[in-house]
Amino acid sequence: KAVIEFKDVKKVYPNGTVGLKNINLSLYEGEFVVVVGLSGAGKSTLLRTVNRMHDITSGDLLIEGQSIVNLKGKALRNLRRKIGMIFQGFNLVKRASVQRNVLSGRVGYYPTWKSVLGLFSKEDKQKAVEALKRVNMASKIYTRADELSGGQQQRVAIARTFMQDPTIILADEPIASLDPKTTKSVMDDLKQLNKDFNMTVLANLHSVDLALEYADRIIGLRAGELVYDKPIAEVSRSD
Numbered sequence: 001k002a003v004i005e006f007k008d009v010k011k012v013y014p015n016g017t018v019g020l021k022n023i024n025l026s027l028y029e030g031e032f033v034v035v036v037g038l039s040g041a042g043k044s045t046l047l048r049t050v051n052r053m054h055d056i057t058s059g060d061l062l063i064e065g066q067s068i069v070n071l072k073g074k075a076l077r078n079l080r081r082k083i084g085m086i087f088q089g090f091n092l093v094k095r096a097s098v099q100r101n102v103l104s105g106r107v108g109y110y111p112t113w114k115s116v117l118g119l120f121s122k123e124d125k126q127k128a129v130e131a132l133k134r135v136n137m138a139s140k141i142y143t144r145a146d147e148l149s150g151g152q153q154q155r156v157a158i159a160r161t162f163m164q165d166p167t168i169i170l171a172d173e174p175i176a177s178l179d180p181k182t183t184k185s186v187m188d189d190l191k192q193l194n195k196d197f198n199m200t201v202l203a204n205l206h207s208v209d210l211a212l213e214y215a216d217r218i219i220g221l222r223a224g225e226l227v228y229d230k231p232i233a234e235v236s237r238s239d
């Protein structure tokens with residue numbers, strides 16, 4: 001089942017820079033897709049069109065069969081709720097506990113007066129514990145975010161995403177500036193969520209080695225164009 005479909009998608013920034021040129025691409029349920037390409041190739045732009053952080057200039061973009069280009073208000077919030085985002089240097093609230101940060105994933109696009117006051121249901125708190133267990137961070141639940149290492153923070157960000165019950169995860173350079181060991185644990189966590197919940201993951205990475213290790217499919221961008229698209233079984237190192 002196609003979860004994300006790009007149809008002749010073009011993105012031109014207001015200053016005239018072409019971010020994406022006529023992208024045609026379908027991503028399927030449960031796929032772990034890694035986007036590779038040089039800096040400036042359009043990887044971030046591609047990811048950011050999926051949750052409408054960036055609007056496309058022409059073409060169409062479908063999520064679960066529904067065009068998202070004209071969504072507004074509540075429909076747009078519903079779309080974003082389905083999509084978890086893990087971005088580089090992810091902004092946890094530094095002075096707040098891990099628990100609060102994770103619970104804020106629940107507030108997300110649906111703030112209620114209770115959540116604004118920091119009152120969360122028992123179910124939500126239990127869910128936060130479960131999410132933290134998944135990323136091996138349950139023991140840090142009351143630790144302040146700014147006392148965690150970079151990799152631990154990224155894992156908390158993953159747990160926070162999890163509170164939304166997303167069907168799609170966008171990961172923009174999720175491991176930039178992490179050491180190799182931490183990188184592996186963050187990538188393993190992402191892979192685990194992908195497998196356990198059949199979430200579609202679209203991740204942009206600089207490292208070809210990591211792409212080869214974790215992806216089901218690798219796509220390559222160059223100057224805004226899709227120039228490579230192969231399932232991992234057909235990828236050869238010499239490509």
Ligand code: ADP
Pocket residue numbers: 013014015017018019037038039040041042043044045046
């Ligand atoms: P990548 O993620 O592969 O490094 P980007 O998607 O960030 O590439 O950028 C693709 C192209 O679009 C680059 O030429 C970049 O400079 C340009 N670009 C990205 N964001 C903007 C923006 N907000 N305004 C204008 N140009 C942008």
Ligand code: ADP
Pocket residue numbers: 015017044088
């Ligand atoms: P990164 O990919 O490391 O997050 P970006 O290349 O996206 O960094 O740049 C950071 C910010 O600057 C982003 O908001 C991006 O949209 C914007 N940006 C990137 N290139 C340009 C550009 N050529 N003109 C204007 N804004 C840009």
